[in-house]
Amino acid sequence: MRRTVEWFAWGCLLCSATAWADPDDTLSLVVGAGLMRDDNLFRTVDERRTSDEIRSLIFGVRLDKEYSLQRFKVNATMTDYRYRDNDYMNYMGQNLNAAWAWKLSPSLYGNLSTGRVKSLNSFTDYVAQEPERRKNIRTTSTSRFDVEWEALGPLHLISAISHYNQKNSELFIQDDNFSARIGEAGIKYVTSAQSSVALVQRRTDGQYARQANPATGLDASFSQNDTEVRATWNPTVKTNVSGRLAHIDRSSDNFPERNFSGNVGSVDLNWGLTEKVDLLFNLRRDLSAYQEVRNPAASYSSFYTSEMFSFSPVWKMTEKTRLKLRWSRENRDYEGTVVNNDPMRRDKLRYSGASLEWEPRKSINVSFDYLRQSRDSSESIRNFTDNIYNLSVILNF
Numbered sequence: 001m002r003r004t005v006e007w008f009a010w011g012c013l014l015c016s017a018t019a020w021a022d023p024d025d026t027l028s029l030v031v032g033a034g035l036m037r038d039d040n041l042f043r044t045v046d047e048r049r050t051s052d053e054i055r056s057l058i059f060g061v062r063l064d065k066e067y068s069l070q071r072f073k074v075n076a077t078m079t080d081y082r083y084r085d086n087d088y089m090n091y092m093g094q095n096l097n098a099a100w101a102w103k104l105s106p107s108l109y110g111n112l113s114t115g116r117v118k119s120l121n122s123f124t125d126y127v128a129q130e131p132e133r134r135k136n137i138r139t140t141s142t143s144r145f146d147v148e149w150e151a152l153g154p155l156h157l158i159s160a161i162s163h164y165n166q167k168n169s170e171l172f173i174q175d176d177n178f179s180a181r182i183g184e185a186g187i188k189y190v191t192s193a194q195s196s197v198a199l200v201q202r203r204t205d206g207q208y209a210r211q212a213n214p215a216t217g218l219d220a221s222f223s224q225n226d227t228e229v230r231a232t233w234n235p236t237v238k239t240n241v242s243g244r245l246a247h248i249d250r251s252s253d254n255f256p257e258r259n260f261s262g263n264v265g266s267v268d269l270n271w272g273l274t275e276k277v278d279l280l281f282n283l284r285r286d287l288s289a290y291q292e293v294r295n296p297a298a299s300y301s302s303f304y305t306s307e308m309f310s311f312s313p314v315w316k317m318t319e320k321t322r323l324k325l326r327w328s329r330e331n332r333d334y335e336g337t338v339v340n341n342d343p344m345r346r347d348k349l350r351y352s353g354a355s356l357e358w359e360p361r362k363s364i365n366v367s368f369d370y371l372r373q374s375r376d377s378s379e380s381i382r383n384f385t386d387n388i389y390n391l392s393v394i395l396n397f
Contacts, residue, residue: 030060030077032394040386041086042134043123043375049384053084058394060095069103081120089135094118107150114143124349124375126172136170148188156188158198167209173218174290177209186228195233202226212254217294219258224250238272248287250303257337258302262287280312282328290334299344301336310351324355326371346378365394 034056040049060077079093099113121136128134146160165179186200204224212220228246235241245265252258266284273279285307292300310328317323334345353371360366369392374385 026062026064028062029397030058030062030394031397032058032392034058034390034392036388036390038386038388040384041123043384043386045381045383046385050086052086052089055082055084056080056392062396071101073097073099073101086131086134088131089120091120091135091137092118093120094139108147110145110147112145114141116141121168121172124373125175128170133170136168136172138169139167141165154190154192156190157186158188158200159183159185174292176218176291178206179209180204180206193234195231197229197231200226200228200230202228214255215294217255217257217300218291219252219254221253222250222258222289223253224248240270241268243267250287250289258291260287260289260303260335262305276316278314278316280310280314282308282310282312284308292336294337295339297339299336299338299340299342301334301344303336304332304334307331320359322357324357326351326353326355328352343378345382347382348376350374363396365392365396367392367394 034054036054036056037051038054039051040046041052042048042050044050057080058077061074062076063072063074065072075095075097077095079095081089081091081093083089095117097113097115099111101109101111103109116139118137118139121138126136128136142162142164144160144162147158149157151157160183162182163179164182166175167177168175182202182204184200184202186198188196188198190196202225204226206222206224208218208220208222210218210220212218226246226248228244230244231242233241243266245263247261247263249261250259264286266282269279269281271279271281285305287303287305290301290304292302294300308328308330310326312324312326314325315323328351330347330349330351332347332349334347336344338344351371351373353369355367355369357365357367367390369388369390371388371390372386373388375383377383
């Protein structure tokens with residue numbers, strides 16, 4: 001199913017670019033370059049920190065084409081990353097996305113989409129002491145088909161099927177290679193102001209690229225059931241609120257100690273304070289699998305709970321310049337099996353930064369970004385602070 005959906009989506013998009021190319025097409029080429037300075041590349045404690053300078057070259061294609069009731073979009077970008085000192089880290093990143101927003105009638109419509117992302121695993125979570133294992137490239141592929149039917153005026157029926165695949169180039173036990181099939185169905189109510197509330201039931205069946213191992217407690221497969229309520233509210237033209245509340249229940253097929261369940265959710269507020277100032281707030285709680293090897297002498301985790309708050313004001317200084325600020329805090333509590341009263345790991349992560357963007361023309365974007373991030377962990381070896389400076393120029397043709 002995944003291959004069929006993926007190739008069909010890409011075929012539709014590529015055919016649309018060839019068959020309907022004309023002066024009115026929204027087709028553009030993207031080229032760019034970036035220069036980044038990272039003063040703690042591997043996110044280690046201060047006495048072991050390594051800094052580096054990373055140069056990047058970007059090339060991409062974007063297409064946004066409407067044809068009758070249909071809309072086709074392609075966004076494909078390749079980025080070549082080159083490290084000045086740690087050149088064994090050099091790699092080619094990918095971000096490929098294609099989507100067909102299909103419509104059979106004004107009341108029956110949906111999306112067929114596929115995507116592929118190739119990027120470096122974050123050293124916030126991935127640790128490797130050997131240089132030859134540090135370059136751990138993660139490739140994720142997604143395919144999705146969804147349907148929405150306005151069955152009774154404001155009452156909509158929704159459903160979707162999708163496939164997800166994750167593969168790491170190096171061993172990453174805590175977040176290992178796996179694939180998942182996902183199906184969901186629900187009901188949605190939409191008001192005349194386009195506010196909405198939906199109730200969705202979702203089922204996920206996952207398969208790891210490994211065999212079940214009683215010695216390590218690492219399973220070969222899992223299943224997960226989510227019951228979710230999600231809503232959007234548009235109280236004014238300048239204000240948008242969206243939220244999600246769900247209960248998830250994940251079961252390991254062979255090792256019950258890996259099971260976990262609980263409530264998760266998020267609230268996002270985008271408030272246009274004035275014509276030039278927007279305020280963005282985000283509050284989020286998640287449960288994520290993080291499986292450590294079974295250890296008879298020490299506690300080991302199966303998942304972690306993440307609670308995060310972020311605040312991001314945006315100031316449109318002029319028609320061509322804007323300033324974005326970011327401030328966020330995240331607490332992670334790792335849960336699993338307690339052995340010999342050994343306490344479980346607790347992390348506090350902090351992020352703060354700023355981004356200045358300048359668009360002298362619609363086809364030119366220049367940005368300078370700064371990000372400071374840090375972690376205070378109950379396992380002191382995991383503590384770090386990091387400063388990242390990035391300058392980029394993007395051209396659209």
